[in-house]
Amino acid sequence: MNTSSSMSLINSRPDPVFAQALEKVSPENQAKTKAKAQDFEAVFLNAMFAQMTAGLKSEGPFGDTPGTGVWRSMMTDQYARSFAQAGGIGIGDEVYRTLIMQQANRAA
Numbered sequence: 001m002n003t004s005s006s007m008s009l010i011n012s013r014p015d016p017v018f019a020q021a022l023e024k025v026s027p028e029n030q031a032k033t034k035a036k037a038q039d040f041e042a043v044f045l046n047a048m049f050a051q052m053t054a055g056l057k058s059e060g061p062f063g064d065t066p067g068t069g070v071w072r073s074m075m076t077d078q079y080a081r082s083f084a085q086a087g088g089i090g091i092g093d094e095v096y097r098t099l100i101m102q103q104a105n106r107a108a
Contacts, residue, residue, distance in 0.1 A: 018097055021104035033099045038084050041092035046080035 022030065053072055084092060 015097070018100065021101050024104040024107045025100055029103060030100065033103070034096055037092040037096035037099060038088070040095050041088045042077075042080045042084035044080075044091055045083050045088065046077050049076035049079055 025033070050073065053076060056072075083089070
């Protein structure tokens with residue numbers, strides 16, 4: 001099954017050079033590379049979310065305790081992973097394209 005036609009869009013734009021590169025990279029490596037790119041975007045988003053929530057004082061049933069900071073870090077990590085899984089903000093797509101292009105160049 002050739003998945004290059006369905007995956008040759010980057011940020012909703014057709015990319016014929018990328019489509020050619022996908023043909024040179026195995027589907028297994030494409031899947032691994034996509035997962036790594038998504039993980040990279042999740043790490044980036046986590047750093048952004050952590051900065052956004054760093055100065056917030058906690059309210060509600062947890063109060064302002066040391067445990068609240070741990071809970072908040074786990075929450076921002078899950079938000080970041082969810083955002084990246086849902087398509088993110090485009091960073092993962094660009095990282096994926098770059099990595100695929102590098103792999104295709106090595107294969108040539």
